[in-house]
Amino acid sequence: MGWRIVVGSDSAGFEYKEALRAQLDADPRVDAVIDVGVGAAEDTDYPHIGVAAGRAVADGSADRALLVCGTGIGVAMAANTVPGVRASVAHDAFSVERLVKSNNAQVLTLGQRVIGLELARTLVGQWLDHTFDEASPSAQKVAALEAYDLASPDRVAGTAC
Numbered sequence: 001m002g003w004r005i006v007v008g009s010d011s012a013g014f015e016y017k018e019a020l021r022a023q024l025d026a027d028p029r030v031d032a033v034i035d036v037g038v039g040a041a042e043d044t045d046y047p048h049i050g051v052a053a054g055r056a057v058a059d060g061s062a063d064r065a066l067l068v069c070g071t072g073i074g075v076a077m078a079a080n081t082v083p084g085v086r087a088s089v090a091h092d093a094f095s096v097e098r099l100v101k102s103n104n105a106q107v108l109t110l111g112q113r114v115i116g117l118e119l120a121r122t123l124v125g126q127w128l129d130h131t132f133d134e135a136s137p138s139a140q141k142v143a144a145l146e147a148y149d150l151a152s153p154d155r156v157a158g159t160a161c
Helices: 011-026 048-057 071-080 093-100 119-130 139-150 153-157
Strands: 003-009 029-036 064-069 087-089 107-111
Touching: 003 011, 003 048, 011 029, 011 048, 011 064, 011 107, 011 119, 048 071, 048 107, 064 071, 064 119, 071 087, 071 107, 093 119, 119 153
Parallel strands: 003 029, 003 064, 064 107, 087 107
Antiparallel strands: none
8 A cells, every 4th residue: 555645835835845746646656645735826824734734644644744835844843733743844865764764754844945846856755765663773762752742731631733
């Protein structure tokens, strides 16, 4: 079974999101691409896109998310507000690898104003190749992150984003 990936952007990342969505649609490793916006004529603030994508990952309707804004920072911060989601910006191959292999992050964010489109395409292709090794030395660190996440007041009270 292939990846189910949610994609999203604000208007500052729209062009890359569209190009990367097309790349994912054509990739045999991907079974489904779910677009949470924005559309060509829309101007939705990045927090709404990041949270929508994070929720899709958290509720299991997607395995991973790819988000793009001007820097990648805003959408990462937004996705990270969703309990159970780990998101980070990455702009090089090593960071993309460590995002998954060391941190079991489900969300990759990119900055359209920071890297070129060809590098973004390369990084997304590499991202699909990486999986987290539950037996790795990093598993203990990821378990600690998950424990903190489960203990968060929002999670306990059921009032998370």
